[in-house]
Amino acid sequence: MSQLLSPFTLRGVTFRNRLVVSPMCQYSARAGVANDWHFAQLSRFAIGGFGAVIVEATGVVPEGRISYACLGLWEDAQIAPLARIAAFLKSQGAVAGIQLAHAGRKASTPLPWQGGVHTPDAEGFESWQVVAPSAVAHSSDPAFQVPRALTLGEVRALPGVFAASALRALRAGFDLVEIHGAHGYLLDQFLSPVANKRTDIYGGALENRMRLVLEVVDAIRQVWPVDKPLLLRLSVQDAIEGGWTVEESQVLAREVKARGVDLIDCSSGGFAGAAIKPAPLYQVPLARAVRGVGVPTMAVGLITTPEQAEEIVASGAADLVALARMALDDPNFPLHARKALGEAEPYAGWPVQAGYAVRARDLALAQAAAG
Numbered sequence: 001m002s003q004l005l006s007p008f009t010l011r012g013v014t015f016r017n018r019l020v021v022s023p024m025c026q027y028s029a030r031a032g033v034a035n036d037w038h039f040a041q042l043s044r045f046a047i048g049g050f051g052a053v054i055v056e057a058t059g060v061v062p063e064g065r066i067s068y069a070c071l072g073l074w075e076d077a078q079i080a081p082l083a084r085i086a087a088f089l090k091s092q093g094a095v096a097g098i099q100l101a102h103a104g105r106k107a108s109t110p111l112p113w114q115g116g117v118h119t120p121d122a123e124g125f126e127s128w129q130v131v132a133p134s135a136v137a138h139s140s141d142p143a144f145q146v147p148r149a150l151t152l153g154e155v156r157a158l159p160g161v162f163a164a165s166a167l168r169a170l171r172a173g174f175d176l177v178e179i180h181g182a183h184g185y186l187l188d189q190f191l192s193p194v195a196n197k198r199t200d201i202y203g204g205a206l207e208n209r210m211r212l213v214l215e216v217v218d219a220i221r222q223v224w225p226v227d228k229p230l231l232l233r234l235s236v237q238d239a240i241e242g243g244w245t246v247e248e249s250q251v252l253a254r255e256v257k258a259r260g261v262d263l264i265d266c267s268s269g270g271f272a273g274a275a276i277k278p279a280p281l282y283q284v285p286l287a288r289a290v291r292g293v294g295v296p297t298m299a300v301g302l303i304t305t306p307e308q309a310e311e312i313v314a315s316g317a318a319d320l321v322a323l324a325r326m327a328l329d330d331p332n333f334p335l336h337a338r339k340a341l342g343e344a345e346p347y348a349g350w351p352v353q354a355g356y357a358v359r360a361r362d363l364a365l366a367q368a369a370a371g
Contacts, residue, residue, distance in 0.1 A: 012227030015051035032072025049334035052095035064102035104186030105132035159219035184270025306337035
């Protein structure tokens with residue numbers, strides 16, 4: 001049997017295979033509330049056979065959204081639409097996950113199709129003052145504001161805010177929570193010397209820069225059930241001189257594992273000036289490096305074929321494989337992988353409403369080719 005298509009268990013949750021849909025912002029919410037687009041967009045991945053589907057970066061506070069059109073989970077009114085999504089994902093055999101996030105100084109940005117410029121007359125438009133560890137802008141791009149530095153009291157309140165959103169995720173029926181600590185967003189801003197210029201207990205030495213992430217992990221783990229997994233998405237390296245390094249990620253990985261994080265979702269970059277050149281499988285060595293210190297990992301980044309994904313798992317580089325743009329291009333990737341990897345029952349994963357028809361099509365094509 002393919003190792004990619006074999007089950008995988010974290011705590012009390014079993015994934016039917018090792019393929020995961022990575023969180024992908026849709027910029028389609030109003031006041032943080034999920035709608036029919038989110039339901040349809042995410043449901044197709046569960047129908048397509050993925051082992052887990054993780055809902056996009058979901059703001060733990062209004063000012064933590066990447067844009068005014070991003071999801072949120074800072075109030076109870078946002079639970080029911082997400083519960084509808086989680087229930088359907090699970091009904092189709094997928095593990096339902098959600099990523100909890102705060103964008104920090106990269107919040108209140110234009111939608112990606114707006115050409116880097118706010119459109120104030122757009123439906124639902126909002127703009128707000130952004131916050132960060134320090135009053136340093138992400139870049140000189142006018143799409144990014146100069147943030148206000150968080151006070152010590154505001155920083156200390158953040159773990160409780162994340163925990164409150166995790167409790168709402170639990171009420172919505174999600175199987176796992178992923179903490180967003182990557183891509184230059186708030187928790188990553190605290191980790192990296194590129195963005196964190198603080199001189200208090202949350203800045204300076206590695207121990208201080210890790211402090212907020214560890215406190216968020218502790219706060220969520222206190223309210224998140226012991227039988228449900230907790231993940232951390234991490235930019236394993238900034239790829240900037242003087243920035244966050246692979247070695248620091250290994251230290252953090254050990255620390256969060258001891259506090260109840262079950263798997264590190266290994267990405268990279270997120271700060272202006274990063275020396276990263278995306279290419280097929282370019283982040284897989286980062287997942288291998290973190291896994292090498294005894295922490296389960298998930299690999300992500302330009303993984304486009306079943307054979308590549310199989311090799312990642314079979315070689316021990318990572319335990320799970322996450323797809324984003326490839327999942328958008330082929331939401332049935334796991335079903336197609338069954339055939340590509342020579343599974344004995346290549347149509348077994350298809351929903352009954354479709355599997356028989358796809359099998360019949362393939363049989364007709366094979367008969368026609370045989371003459």
